[in-house]
Amino acid sequence: MTTGKILAIESSCDETAAAVVTRDLRVLSSVVSSQIALHESFGGVVPEIAGRAHLEVMEPVVEAALVQAGASMTQPDIDAVAVTAGPGLIGSLLVGLSAAKALCLAWGVPLIAVNHMEGHLFAAQLENPNVAFPAVTLLVSGGHTEFIEVRGPGHYRLLGATIDDAAGEAYDKVARYVGLGYPGGPAIDRLAQGGNPKALKLPRAMMGDGLDVSFSGLKSAVIRAVDRDDQLELADIAASFQAAAVDVLVAKAMRAVDLVDAKTLVLGGGVAANSELRRRAQEACDEAGIACALPSLAMCTDNAAMIGAAGWHRLAENGPNDLKVGADPSWQLEMEVLT
C-alpha cells in the first residue's frame, strides 16, 4: 500500500487542525483553524474558550481537509485516522480523540494515537524529506524549549531543556508587560529590527552549564530594567531581550550539535518562526558546515500534517490502537535522557 492516506487530527492546545497525509509523506491538505483572533481580546489563550472552540470547528476543519484532498465525509478514501492523544489539556484532547474515534467507527478504519511532541519531531521531514541524521531538533514555543537528538524516526534522546520558563513564554510575558499584547513573539521580533540589542545589559543564563537553559531570570531582569527606567525605548527593550534569548538558544543548539556530531540542526515550534533565531541558526550551521532545516511557519506551529507523519511511523512500528485508548494529558514521549 504505497498510496494509503491518513486523516490526522490535532486539538491538544490552541489550534484545531486536520490534514490528509500519504504514506510517502505528501501533504494533500493541512487545515488549521487558528484561534488567535478569538483570543486576542483576552490577552492570552483561554482554556475554556479553547475547548469550546475546538468542539465548534472540529467538523468543518475535518471536512475542509477531506475536500481539499479530493475526498468527502461520505467518500473519505482514508486508510486510518491519526489523532493527538497527549500531552495537552484533557478537555481539548478529548474533542479531537472523540471525533477521531467516531470517524474510525463510521468508516471502519484503524485509529492511531500520536504523541504531540513526536509530531513536532516529524514536521521538518514533511518539507525536507532528506534531513540527514543524526539531527538535533530545537523545539521552542510557548510551552517547550527542548534540545532533542533525533537518530531517525522513533529514536530520540533528550539532551537539554528549560529548567523554568519556555522561551516563547518569556517572549509573551515580556511583551504583555510592556504593553505589546498577544501574541507577543511576532511583536517583539518586529520591534527588535529597529532597536539597539546592547541598550540593556541582560543575563545569558547557564551559558557554561551543559545543555539546559533558563529564561526566568532573563524575564525578571527585563521587568526590573523597565520598572527602573520608564524612558527606555520599546525597540531597544525588544532588541536587547531578543538578543539575549537568541544568544542562549543558538549557543546551546550548537553545543548539542557538537556533542552528538549532528549533521542537521532542525528548528521547530512557534518561536522557530522568529527571524533573528532563524538568521543566527543558519549562520552558525554554515560556520559549522552542517545543514540547517528551517521549516515554514505553517510547519513550525501546531498543525495536523505533522501528526499524520508521526501517525504513519507509529502504525508501521506499533500497529493501530484499540478504540478504547484514552487521552493522556501528561504523556511523555518515550526517549532516552542525556545524564
Place this chain on the structure above:
Amino acid sequence: MTLTLTTHSVEETRDLGSQLASVLVPGVVIVAAGGLGVGKTAMAQGLARGLGVTGRVTSPTFTLLASHRANNSRGITTMLHADLYRTVSGEEVDDLAIGELVESGAVCFVEWGDLAPDVLGAQRIFVSLSQGELDDDRIIAIETQTTAVAEGAIAEALGGWSS
C-alpha cells in the same frame, strides 16, 4: 494571622517551598499570588522537592495544568501545578476542576491563583510573594484558610526563617 518571611535568593525561595511541603495534607490547594518574576515557579519547584517529585517542574503558563507523581510519607500521591495567568474568568478556571482533582490524594500549587481563589477547592493556603528591598529579596506572606493545616504547624515548619 499572616506569617511573613523574607528570602534572599531563588534558592531560598525554593527551600521555603520545600519546608512548606512538610505540613501539607491531601486536598490542600496553595493559592499563590505575586507579579511576574517574583518566584512563584521557584516556590513550586521547592514544594515538589519536598513532596518527593523526581521529574522536572517548569512553568505551566502555556500548558495550564501539570500533574507530577509525588512520593512522601504524608499520603500525597500527586502534585498538581496550575497557572491562571492566561485565564480570564472563574468559570473557565472552574473547568480545570482543581477542587475535585485534589480530592484523590493530591495537592495543588496554583500560580496567579488569586485571580479566581473561590473555585480552587475549600482547603486553601494563601501565599503572596512580592519584591523586597534588594533585587533578590522576596517578601513571602503565608496565611492558612483551612483547618486541615494549623497556623502553628506552618510557623513551626518554617521556624528557621526570620521574619
